[in-house]
Every structure is written in C-alpha cells, then in structure tokens.
Amino acid sequence: MKLAKIAFRNIRRNRRRSLLSGTAIVVATMAITFLFSYITGFLGDYESNVVRYLTGHVRIRHVGYDENEQLNPLHLSVANYKDVVRKLEAEDGVVAVVPRTRFFTAIYRNDQTFEGIGLGVDFEREQQMMRIQDSLVQGRLPRSGEREMILSAGLARELDLEAGEKLTLLTKNKYMGMSGMTFLVTGIVRFQVAGFNDSFFLMPIDTAARFLKMDNEATEVLVMLEDSKQADAFVERTRGILANLGRDDLSVQAWTKVGMIYGMIRYAQNIYDIFALIFFLLASTVIVNTTMMVIYERMREIGTVAAMGMTPGEIVRLFFLEAFYIGAIAAFIGVLIGVAITLPLARTGINVGGITEGVDMELSSVLYPRLNIRSTVFVFFYATAIASLASFIPSRRAAKIEPVEALRAV
C-alpha cells in the first residue's frame, strides 16, 4: 500500500488525535493571520495619516521655516504659493497639491482663554488629502473669504460650543504683531486622527491670510503622489521646477526625510516585527509540541508496523506525510478563518478611540486591519512546514528503536 494512502487512513482512523493536532495549528495560523493584518493596517493607517495630515509625500516650505518652526514664523512662508501649486499640479503622478497655513492662537470665550492650532486650507483641494467633508459631524464647511471656521470635536467640547456660534481668536500675525478677529463656527469636524481632535480648527486659506496679514502666502505646500515610492524622485523633479521659477527661497523634502516621523514608522515596524516573531515562535511551539506528543503516543503502533516489515525510512516518511496533511489542511482552515475575521473588520474597523484619545500621534480612532496577501500565504506555508518538520524528531527516534522495545512502550 502506498504511504500516502496509509497516512490518510491513519488520520481518519485517529480522528480525535488528528483533530487535536489540527486545532492547535488552526488557532495558531488564524491568530497569526489576524495579527499580521492588524499590524499591516496599523502601520498603513499611521503612514497614511502622516501623509494626509502632516507632510504629504513631498513638502515645500521656506528654507528658514523648519529652523524657526517653534516661533511660528509666518514671514518665512511660501510666497506666491498659487504659482507653485499650479506648476506641480500639472506634473504626472500627482494626486493632490494643497497649500496650508499653520498658526497658533489664543481663543477667547466667556472671559476664558484656550489654546488652539489653526490651519488655513483650501477645502476643495483638501478633499483629496484630509477628506474634511467626510469628517464633518455638524454644520457645513466654511465659505472661502468669509470669517468662518470649523472646529475639531475635542476643541468644541472644551469650549462648550456648537455650530452657529461665534468666537474670537487672537494670534501673532506675519509682522509679529497681534491680530484679533471674530469667526462664525459653521461646523464641527471629527478628524480621523485622534491627535487632531483636541486642539485644531480650520478656516479657508484666504481668510487665514487676511487674519494673519499674509498675501498669497502659505506656510507650506504639500504634494500627494499616486505612488509613495516615487517621493524621492519627485523631490528632484520639484527642485528642478522651482529652480526654473527662480525659487531658491524654498526647500523640498520627501516625507521620509521630515523630522523623525519616518524613523518612528520604521521603529514601530521593527517593534511589531519583534512582536510577530515572538508570537510566531509561540505558535510554532504549540504546533511542534502537539505534533511530537501525538507521535510519541503512537510508539506501540510504530513497533507494530516495524515488526510487520516497514523500514525506518518508510516510518519517518509516513509520519511526515501525516503531519504534512494535517498541517496543510489545518493551516488552510486557520488562514481561512483569519481572513474571514479580518475582511469584515477591514470594512467596519476596530474602534480604538479609547486608547488613542489624547495620544499625540497620528493614529486613527478606528483602525482597519488590512489583509496582506504575501504574509497570509507565508503563514500558510510556514505553519505547514513547521508541523511537517516537527514530525521528523520523534518519528526518526521512534524508527531507530527495535520493534520489541517500541511494542513495550505505552
């Protein structure tokens, strides 16, 4: 009889044992598949938020801005930003080009002072980047040129304010003097990024310019590309474009070179890789342990087949095949269940708002696990291989034992 047939028959014959061995592999592969999807989703979310909310794939600023960023130097701005936006928008591979003006304010309400961070934005263009319209939970977006603004939900809660009310802001203008202006709050927005919900408010960039005494100026211009891997190449292209415009007052940076953000992502990735490795090792020990236990239990059976004339090589191959079949079927089922858990959650998301609230990182309050085909396929092959290889140790040992001794074993 062929070994494969015997192996299958053995699996069917010892159903409870096969089920025990298979269940361990199913649980391990399912958990790893989900964990990998969760990590992929988490890192992808962080990266996407950093790009959409903070840096774009490519960021253009005045050469002196970064050095003095803490002082909010509005005079070190991207002058004539509209020309820069127009030029870059015409380039291939560009999804969006958005100008932004970031500024710090004191907010006066009911004789109390609060702190807030303002962003002057082009709401239409931002639909490609921050997708503000989708995050609006009350009211409407501000109109261009009007003294209107929208507040982040956390700030609105702190100020005890709703859409339709007014508030007065005080800020340092471009000339380092003071500016004060009263704005109508037209809406409340719940940003995807928890960190933005505590202190940010948005207004049309032309309104911000009037408030800050700026003229066709933005503190930065961000570019989002179709392919993030093209960021470095696009930086070079942008430098060329700006040089042709005679703009040596501007600096261009790929998002991977902005501050420590990219380093943070890589660091987080490493940490998660270590977690995954530990989890993998734990899962492997479960698989190895179960497989070995099942074979050691079958010493008497090994003795019998050896007494009937099966060679040690055939015994090893037989147990290898058994473990391989169980491993492959169980890993497949495990991966399938892992995928089945991940796919709906990838649509509905996992609410982690309670954990990320107040965390000053670009993390979403809802995380969407993302299935990574490569790692899912890898998990399947890995689990199958571990289960199969785990059979070698006990079966090789058992095969070397004399049939009489093996028959004596319990």
Added chain:
Amino acid sequence: MRRIMPLIMAMGLIATLSMSAITAEEIIANVERNKINEAERIDGSMTISDRFGSRVKTFISYAAGADKMLLEFTNPEEKGQKILRLKDEIYLYFPEAEEVIHLQGSALRDSVMGSDFSYEDMTGEGDILDQYKVTLLGEENIDGRKHYHLELEARKRGLAYPKQEAWIDAETWVMTRANSYSLSGRLLKEMELGDIRQVAGKYVPHYIIMRDAMKKNSSTEMRIQSIDLQADLPPDIFSLEELTW
C-alpha cells in the same frame, strides 16, 4: 568773619546732610510726580529688533493720572488696534473682533506686538509705593550725573517683577535705568531711558530701550516723536464704550 565762617560751614554741612537724608519713598514720590500727568498725549514709535530683523510699530497714547491709559496703534499692519488700561484691568480692542478682550492673569505679561514690553510694562505699573517696599542703596555717578540707586521688593505676591533695581537722576527725577528680577534673582528685563527733555516743567525721557533677558538678541527701542502734557482729551476716552468706536 571768624564767627561767620564756621556758621557757613555748619549750614553747608546741615544742607548736605539734609540732602543725603532723602528717603527712598521721597525719591519715588518725586519720580511719580514728574512722571504722572493728568492729560497726556504721546505720538511714538517702537522699533523691535530680534533674530528676524527690525520692525516699526507706531502709536498714539493717552493717559490721565496713574491708572488710565489708552494706546492706539497707527502703523498699517495693526492700525486701529487699541489697548486700554483702567486701574488694574487691561482691555484689547481689534477692529475685526466683535468683542473686547479682557486680559487676565499671565496674559498681562505677554509681549506687546512681539516687543520686549509686556502689556503691563507698556501701560504703566500702578502705584509703586503701594506695590513695592523701596530701599535706598546709595548714590552713584552715571555719565557725570548723580543718581540714587534704589532696590524695590514686592510687598505682595503675583507682581510681574518681584524685585527691581532702579537708578534715579537726582536732578530730573527720571528713572534712567532699571533692572527687573524674578523671585530667584534671575534677571528678567533691562531698561534704559535717555534723551531727557523738559516739557511743560517736567522732565520726559524721549527714548527707552527695553531688553527681555529671556529672549535672545532681542531689544525694543521706543521713541517719543511728540508729547503734549496738557492735551485736550475727548471725554470718556478711557471707557469701554469709547474703545469700540
């Protein structure tokens, strides 16, 4: 003659002793008498210099007594902005704001227009003797002129400068130098006053330079272009109602 000479010498000595016997409180009273005016109008400018270069802000200020002051900016960027001080309260008016901002607490120590002056520095500090215990440390000669060197220690908590040193010109009663310190003795600000001119019987420094020791390479130079100590101030100019007009 022999009898007269000792008498003259004795009188001179008494005069000298009485001169030097002036108390710190009397010096401050003289300074405040010279400084405080009932109907004052100043047209002035502030040149703020820091790491980003220099900027000029121009203003008109009105004052009546020690506790009423109104300052209106006239440079194009901040035209129409006003700061009103009524006793210990400071209010800000911005043409594009629908409410008057009432400055409170630590905001009073915020910089005015990014300068080295705080709102409190700019609008006066109230009655010195009420707020500070003053001690005469001695007399010093500065630029060939006799000065009184005073130390001021806060009588109460919460003042912007818990400790100050001041040098008062013994002839004009103008404070020509002042250093302000924190409670721990750290230097916070340095101020120098100069170009002292006599206006309507009073001595008025036309030049003040302030350096905030907390800011690197920063100084603010204030100059008086014109001053009227008997100005015809509009009625109710120092009121919240008038502020919004």
